[in-house]
Amino acid sequence: xxxxxxxxxxxxxxxxxxxxxxxxxxxxxxxxxxxxxxxxxxxxxxxxxxxxxxxxxxxxxxxxxxxxxxxxxxxxxxxxxxxxxxxxxxxxxxxxxxxxxxxxxxxxxxxxxxxxxxxxxxxxxxxxxxxxxxxxxxxxxxxxxxxxxxxxxxxxxxxxxxxxxxxxxxxxxxxxxxxxxxxxxxxxxxxxxxxxxxxxxxxxxxxxxxxxxxxxxxxxxxxxxxxxxxxxxxxxxxxxxxxxxxxxxxxxxxxxxxxxxxxxxxxxxxxxxxxxxxxxxxxxxxxxxxxxxxxxxxxxxxxxxxxxxxxxxxxxxxxxxxxxxxxxxxxxxxxxxxxxxxxxxxxxxxxxxxxxxxxxxxxxxxxxxxxxxxxxxxxxxxx
Amino acid sequence: xxxxxxxxxxxxxxxxxxxxxxxxxxxxxxxxxxxxxxxxxxxxxxxxxxxxxxxxxxxxxxxxxxxxxxxxxxxxxxxxxxxxxxxxxxxxxxxxxxxxxxxxxxxxxxxxxxxxxxxxxxxxxxxxxxxxxxxxxxxxxxxxxxxxxxxxxxxxxxxxxxxxxxxxxxxxxxxxxxxxxxxxxxxxxxxxxxxxxxxxxxxxxxxxxxxxxxxxxxxxxxxxxxxxxxxxxxxxxxxxxxxxxxxxxxxxxxxxxxxxxxxxxxxxxxxxx
Numbered sequence: 001x002x003x004x005x006x007x008x009x010x011x012x013x014x015x016x017x018x019x020x021x022x023x024x025x026x027x028x029x030x031x032x033x034x035x036x037x038x039x040x041x042x043x044x045x046x047x048x049x050x051x052x053x054x055x056x057x058x059x060x061x062x063x064x065x066x067x068x069x070x071x072x073x074x075x076x077x078x079x080x081x082x083x084x085x086x087x088x089x090x091x092x093x094x095x096x097x098x099x100x101x102x103x104x105x106x107x108x109x110x111x112x113x114x115x116x117x118x119x120x121x122x123x124x125x126x127x128x129x130x131x132x133x134x135x136x137x138x139x140x141x142x143x144x145x146x147x148x149x150x151x152x153x154x155x156x157x158x159x160x161x162x163x164x165x166x167x168x169x170x171x172x173x174x175x176x177x178x179x180x181x182x183x184x185x186x187x188x189x190x191x192x193x194x195x196x197x198x199x200x201x202x203x204x205x206x207x208x209x210x211x212x213x214x215x216x217x218x219x220x221x222x223x224x225x226x227x228x229x230x231x232x233x234x235x236x237x238x239x240x241x242x243x244x245x246x247x248x249x250x251x252x253x254x255x256x257x258x259x260x261x262x263x264x265x266x267x268x269x270x271x272x273x274x275x276x277x278x279x280x281x282x283x284x285x286x287x288x289x290x291x292x293x294x295x296x297x298x299x300x301x302x303x304x305x306x307x308x309x310x311x312x313x314x315x316x317x318x319x320x321x322x323x324x325x326x327x328x329x330x331x332x333x334x335x336x337x338x339x340x341x342x343x344x345x346x347x348x349x350x351x352x353x354x355x356x357x358x359x360x361x362x363x364x365x366x367x368x369x370x371x372x373x374x375x376x377x378x379x380x381x382x383x
Numbered sequence: 384x385x386x387x388x389x390x391x392x393x394x395x396x397x398x399x400x401x402x403x404x405x406x407x408x409x410x411x412x413x414x415x416x417x418x419x420x421x422x423x424x425x426x427x428x429x430x431x432x433x434x435x436x437x438x439x440x441x442x443x444x445x446x447x448x449x450x451x452x453x454x455x456x457x458x459x460x461x462x463x464x465x466x467x468x469x470x471x472x473x474x475x476x477x478x479x480x481x482x483x484x485x486x487x488x489x490x491x492x493x494x495x496x497x498x499x500x501x502x503x504x505x506x507x508x509x510x511x512x513x514x515x516x517x518x519x520x521x522x523x524x525x526x527x528x529x530x531x532x533x534x535x536x537x538x539x540x541x542x543x544x545x546x547x548x549x550x551x552x553x554x555x556x557x558x559x560x561x562x563x564x565x566x567x568x569x570x571x572x573x574x575x576x577x578x579x580x581x582x583x584x585x586x587x588x589x590x591x592x593x594x595x596x597x598x599x600x601x602x603x604x605x606x607x608x609x610x611x612x613x614x615x616x617x618x619x620x621x622x623x624x625x626x627x628x629x630x631x632x633x634x635x636x637x638x639x640x641x642x643x644x645x646x647x648x649x650x651x652x653x654x655x656x
Contacts, residue, residue, distance in 0.1 A: 051557045073559035079560040084554045088576045097572075101563030149562060 001063065002027045002185040003048065008057035010043050017043045018054070018209040019193035022075045025185050030176070032188045032217075034198035037231065039207040041189045045157045048187070059073050061152050072101070075183070077146035079231065081158035081383035091141055092117070092126035097333040098149040116144040119178060122383045136167050140174065147182055154179075154186045160195055164221075174198060193233050197221065205229055227375045230276040237348040238281070239275045241374070253343035258369070281371035282350040284338050287323070287362040320372075322348075322365045326357050340365050427628055435628035444613035445632060451528040451609060452593040458529070459537035459589050467541050468574065471548035489538050496534055504530070527604030535599050536592035537543050540548060540585035547581020548574060567601075586589025594637045610636075 006354055010018040018040045025031050035041050046052035048059055050071035051186035057065045060217040066074050085094050092113050099109045117123045120140035130138060139159060146154060159175065160168045179186050190196050196203055197217040203226075205213040205220070213220055214230045231238065241253045244365055250257040253275055324342035338350045348365060355364065391656060400406075460550060470482065504511040504521040514521045521527050548603055551574055560568040575582075597611035610633045617625040 005499065049557070049561050051560070070565070072563050072565050074561070075563075076561055078558055080554050080558070082552070082554065084552065084558045086555065086573060087576075097559070101568070145558075145562070279575030 001025065002029075002061065003187065004058075004060040004063075005048070006058040006060070008044070008054050008059065008326060010040075010047065010052065011056045016209060018047070018057075021057070021206070021211055023204050023208070023211065028183045028218065029202065030179050030186045031198050031202045031204060032190060032264045033195035034196040034204060034232075035206035036188060036193050037107055037123045039206045041191070041206055042124075042157060043209075044206070045155050045189055047076070048153065048155055050074050064327035074154045075149070077149070077154040077189045077283065079139075079142050079146050079156045079159050081161050081227055083130070083142060083147070085133075085138055085141060085371050086266070087130050089130075090126065091122070091128045091130065091133070094130065094141060095145045095148050095377060095382055098145060102149065112148055116148045116258060116364055117141075117148070120144045120174075126163070130247065135163055136171055137162070143175070150184075152185065154184045156186065156188045156192055159188075167275050169193075175199065192312070197233070198318070204232075207232075207234065207267050211304050215254065222274070224373060227276065230373055235349065236276045237279060237345055237346070239277070239342075239344075239348065240316060240377075241273045250346075252343040253320055253372075254324075254346055254348070254365075256320050256322050259322050274375045274377055276373040277348075277367050277371055278364050278373065279337070280369060281349040282348060283348040283366045283367070284326075284340060284352060286357060317371045318371060320367050322367075324348075324363055324365055326359055326361045326363055326379065328359055329355070329357055333357070337383070338363075344367075387431060402574070419561050421496060423623075423627070426624060427631065429622055430627050432628040432631060436632055440608070440613065441629055441632070442612045445636070446631065447528065447607050448594060448610040448633070451525055451532060452590055454542075455529045455532035455536060455593045456586060456590040458535050459540050459593075460582075460586055462586075463537050463541040463589075464544050467544035467585075468548050468570065470545045472542075472553070485538055485541050487538075488534055493535050493596065493598025494602060497531055497599035500531060500534055500599060500603050521603075523606050525604075526606060528600055528609055530606070532593040532600040534549070534598045535596050536589045538540075539588040539592055540582070543585030543588060544578060544582045547578035550581070551577045553582065564567040566592075586646050587603045590644075591637050591641060594633065596639075 001024045005021055005023050008018055008021040010016075021040070021044060023031070023033075033041055033044060043052065047054045050059075050066065050073075053070040054067065057067070058065055061074060061076070085091075086097065089097065092110075094115045095116055096109050099112055104112065107209055112125065117125065120143055122137060122140055122144070122258040125133075125137070125141075130141070133141060133348060141158075141163070147342070156175070160171055163171060166298060172195060175188075188196070200217060201213060203213070203217050204211055205222055207228055213225050217233075220229055221233050224233060226236065230236045239254045241251050243251050246377075251273075252258075314317050322342040324340040326343045327347060334353075336352045336355055336357075338352050338361055340350060341347045342365060350365060390596065416564070433531050435444075443494060460596055466485070470478070470485075491499070501522065502508065504514070506512065506515060506520070506522055511521050519526060523532060554579065555573055556569050558568070559573045564572060589615065595611055596609075597615065601615070610629055614626045
């Protein structure tokens with residue numbers, strides 16, 4: 001284990017920030033620490049870097065307990081969300097800064113500076129002043145400065161959050177490339193699930209100072225362990241589900257009945273559950289015009305095996321159909337977000353690639369049962 | 384037409400430059416600054432400035448001021464900058480009290496400050512007596528002048544430097560620590576250079592204040608004479624015209640030092656942020 005956090009807890013004067021956070025990074029691994037703002041991500045970074053003394057728990061780097069070691073003795077590279085290049089130094093002086101604290105010769109330092117400026121594709125900008133750099137360039141110089149001393153662990157604290165969208169995607173790829181080339185163990189901290197999913201080998205989801213999920217990104221996305229993870233990792237609709245009575249084998253979702261067996265066995269012990277379904281897994285069709293424009297809709301419902309007349313009972317075909325009314329349609333450019341209020345009163349968002357739906361139109365929202373994720377709801381309302 | 388509409392149409396029809404009112408108010412103050420300078424300096428024509436300045440009493444006063452004010456500034460900086468850094472970086476119980484203490488010498492009239500200094504280190508207090516016995520009297524000496532100037536002028540460098548350190552993003556220091564530098568090396572390589580503009584501004588203010596210090600100096604060390612105390616003595620005996628030469632010299636020395644420091648450090652006197 002290159003980096004190991006064991007039962008890390010921290011309490012600020014204003015309240016608890018971290019509660020029993022444990023995680024471990026293998027050599028060369030790129031792990032994303034993901035969570036909404038205020039969940040304690042930065043506190044984790046500060047504790048690993050040594051800028052904060054945790055109330056409890058242990059930080060180990062390469063099997064050595066460094067919990068009480070000062071930051072300068074930890075060999076941790078740090079890149080913040082805001083640029084922290086030194087304005088009174090040139091680019092190469094900035095990159096050399098972390099090398100001069102060690103015992104490298106002047107020649108070794110300048111070779112190393114050249115190498116890392118090349119790595120971030122900014123060779124030849126040695127004498128530029130940090131103020132003359134663009135946002136993306138200064139990010140890359142910061143990466144070079146953090147990497148040049150060859151740290152055991154690289155901590156990236158929201159490194160892309162201050163950038164605009166196009167630059168962000170480019171720097172994300174750049175960060176992955178640099179991480180792969182250097183093989184440095186990296187903790188990528190972000191609130192952006194897209195950044196986290198696309199970058200990381202493994203995700204750790206933090207919420208209110210606690211680790212609520214950890215695993216490969218795709219696994220967490222496809223089968224989220226909790227409702228929070230389901231709604232935080234990508235967009236998700238939540239519907240409540242209820243077994244009408246103890247004897248009933250039917251469960252009501254969004255006003256439609258479906259056989260309990262068709263869902264999952266998770267459901268059997270509790271009468272209530274929350275159902276999550278991704279907006280991209282839902283289809284919506286107009287009730288009034290379904291007859292004449294059926295060909296348009298068929299392609300969408302093909303995979304769930306629904307016949308054109310739609311008369312078959314839902315449960316056997318593995319789909320549920322929820323009648324509802326279109327509340328609004330948002331044109332997002334490459335897709336439409338259709339917000340439908342289903343007859344149970346809940347509203348769902350459906351991603352759709354064609355327009356043609358209007359407000360207050362009566363529609364049917366269709367979902368394949370296999371795309372539903374079921375979270376049993378116990379007495380506590382939160383997960 | 385409502386009152387609001389009426390007002391608006393009047394405003395629109397005149398198209399006043401937006402800062403006109405502010406400019407006018409500020410201008411009055413500027414005139415008030417400039418007028419005394421102009422009239423006072425206008426008296427120089429009839430006065431033998433150079434001859435007066437070459438008298439022993441004048442040269443001694445200039446020399447004393449040039450010995451004491453830089454010394455007071457240096458000591459105030461040596462102790463004040465570390466204090467400023469702690470105040471900018473740390474929160475601790477009683478910090479408000481410490482901050483109030485730093486401002487106190489600015490609030491207390493200098494004469495009163497001088498009296499308070501006397502109550503601690505006057506000739507007949509334990510400290511003052513002990514110091515006099517070993518041959519370094521704290522009153523009526525150049526050391527006394529330095530102590531008086533420091534008391535009155537040191538808050539300037541503390542307050543200004545503190546603002547300067549406060550404007551340095553703490554993450555720049557954290558980055559330096561993570562790049563292998565201890566707290567003191569980080570201070571030297573990052574905090575100090577980045578706050579240098581503010582610190583120099585504070586030093587300049589402190590020096591200017593120390594040069595002109597009269598009230599506390601008069602109480603603690605009326606002798607040996609500095610330029611301000613000499614000016615007072617001349618004024619008592621000869622009126623306004625008698626003090627023109629030394630006043631000019633004081634102004635000139637202070638200006639030269641301030642401008643030189645600014646040139647050297649390349650900074651404006653007033654903190655920008």
